Amino acid sequence: MLLSQAGLMGVFVATDALLFYFFWELALIPVYFLCSRWGGERRIQATFKFFVYTFAGSLLMLVGIIYTYLHTAATPVSDHSFAMQAFHGVLLNPVQQNWMFWLFFIAFAIKMPVFPFHTWQPDTYEQSPAAVTMVLSGVMVKMGLFGVIRWLLPMFPQAVMKFDNVVIGLSVVGIIYASLIAIKQDDLKRFAAYSSIAHIGLMCAAIFTTKTIALEGVMVQLFNHGINIIGLWIVIELIEKQLGVRKISQLGGVAHRAPVLTIMLVVIAFANIALPLTNAFIGEFMMFAGLFQFNIWYAAFAGFSIILAAVYTLNMVQKVFYGENNDLTASMTDISLNEKFILSVVLVLIFFVGVYPQPFFEITKDSIYFLLTRFR
Amino acid sequence: MFGNSITIPHLLIFIPVLAGILTFFIKSQSGSKAWSLFAAFATLGVSVLSLVYSKNNELNGLTYNYEWLKYIGASFSVSLDGVGRLLTLLTAISFPVIFIATYKNSYKNTNVFMA
Structure with missing residues (x-):
């Protein structure tokens, strides 16, 4: 867990492409072991799928990094450079930009994930230990969005403007597709996974509008999505730990037995x-405003x-927390002081x-200004 | 406080790395969990400090560049800009929250799991 945290920190601070790739792998490799060793009954299949998807993405990104590196300008001591400034200033013709765009984008799209690169996510979330699922959904999916903002957009602005409709179209399809599947889900973990895919899809679409207001919205939403989804996972974990099930159809009336947990969940x-x-x-609101500026139909x-x-969301709350108790939920008790404390931290962040x-x-305005100078 | 040798990005990376390596050697379940939680809080403290630094515009402690493999143009180059600061803050907040929320969970080889 801690090594994965170090990898994540490295991804978010690296300003050298090789170092970024190194930390990208450092963040992912511990997760393979955590899922495959401490996961659920179908952990091996889920980890294999996760490994194939993310490893394929990583390889595509590595090819992209090497190709881009070979087109960077010489420095006093080397023929080329992995420095972020060198990558941002790389001169590629439009055809080369298009190819590089897709190599990097697919790697980042798998990690987010956006439709149609999302199928690893529900299985992995379902089979991973709770702590790993929280890290994956709360923080690790942000690596993909961050990669787009920090690396992809500034490196290949022409390709971004050429393919923006394709990416936004895929994202919007993914938002609706994931939302419809979330409505039909009976497993709380898979419900949270599809809900997350829908939210990430909106962020991806907003980024590719390259509108100031949309990007400002994305920045704050990167943080907020992490907090909200971790809060949701904590509640799911508490229910599963107490009752041993997470099927929505097997639950009901939890509010009668656990009113504090219910209040916390309703806020989340x-x-x-x-x-x-x-x-x-x-x-x-800001992401939709940006989408509206870009194309009213996408916004609609x-x-x-x-x-x-x-x-x-309300359907899940209704079915799990309200209605009559059943034999299973009648035995439920409310959350402990420790659990109240940690969910309170989540609630304070939500309201703050x-x-x-x-x-x-204020924190992100300079980054957005720098980013958008590439598109003016 | 921070100069050219130790910067905030260094601490954000190396506190979890060193704490993770040490966790491998803590065989007790409660000990490895408590140590990991302590390390996560220490990382959170550094991340909060980065916000104070940015307010004071002291960029000296937020960037670092070392020529790592200079003949191929690769460097250990790290910097905390706005997006990075926000996401390192999210990471730093998430881990203590996750560790506390799952504190009662028991794992086989807890020290390896937490590391």
Whole structure:
């Protein structure tokens, strides 16, 4: 776990392409072992799928890094450079940019994941130990979005503008597809996985609009999605630990036995559907505004996901927490002091960013300004 | 406080690395969990410190460059810009929250899991 945290930190601070790749792998490799050794009954198949997808993505990125490196300018001591500035300033013709764009984009798209590169995610989330699932969904999926922002957009601006409709189209399809599947899910872990795919799809679409307001929304939403999804996983873990099941159809009436847990979950659910005063509201509002500026139809279709998110989230809350107790949930007890404390931390962050997101915009405004200079 | 030799990005990377390596040698389940939690909080402290640094515009402690493999143009080059700061903060907050939320879970070879 700690080595994976080091890898994640490295990915977010590396300004050298080779170092970025090194940390990218350092973050992923421990997860293979954590899933395959401490995961559920079908952990081997799930880990194999996760490994094949992410390893294929990593290889494509490595090919892209080597090709781009060989086209960077010479430095006083070397023929080429892995420095981020050299990669951002690399001169490639449009055809070369197009190829490199897809090599890097597929690697990042698998990690996010966006449709149609998402199929590893529900299986891996379902079979991983709870702590690993939280790291994967809360933080590790941000590596893909971060890769697009830090590396892909500044390196290949012409290709980004050429393929923006393709990527946004895929993302919007993914948002609706994942939301519809989330509505039909009976497994809480798979429910959270598809909900996450829908939210990440919106962030990916917003990035490729290259509009200032959308990117500002993405920045704050990168943080908020992590907090909200970890909160949701904590609640799912608490239910599974107590009752030994996570099938929605086997649950019901949890609110009668665990009112504090229910209150906490309802707040997290409201954040998941981006209600005002919760952290996700401002980010989603800005992302939709950016999509609207880019193309009103994309905004309309993606906006449909707000309704779908309310349907699948409130449906889950209704079925799991309200209604009558059954034999299984009648034995449930409310959460302990330790569990109340940790969910309270999540709730404080939800309301703090929901009411006062300005510090987050201040932190990222220079990065957005730099990024968008490539598109002016 | 920070100069050219030890910067905040260094600490964000190497506190978990060193803590992870040490965790391999802590055989007790409670000991390895407590140590990992302590390391996660230490990393969170450094991440919060990076926000204070950015407010004071002291960029000296936020970037570092060392010519790692200079003949192929690769360097150990790290920097905390706005996006990086936000995502390192998310990572730094997430790990203590996850460790506390799953503190009661028991694992075979807990020290290896936490490392």
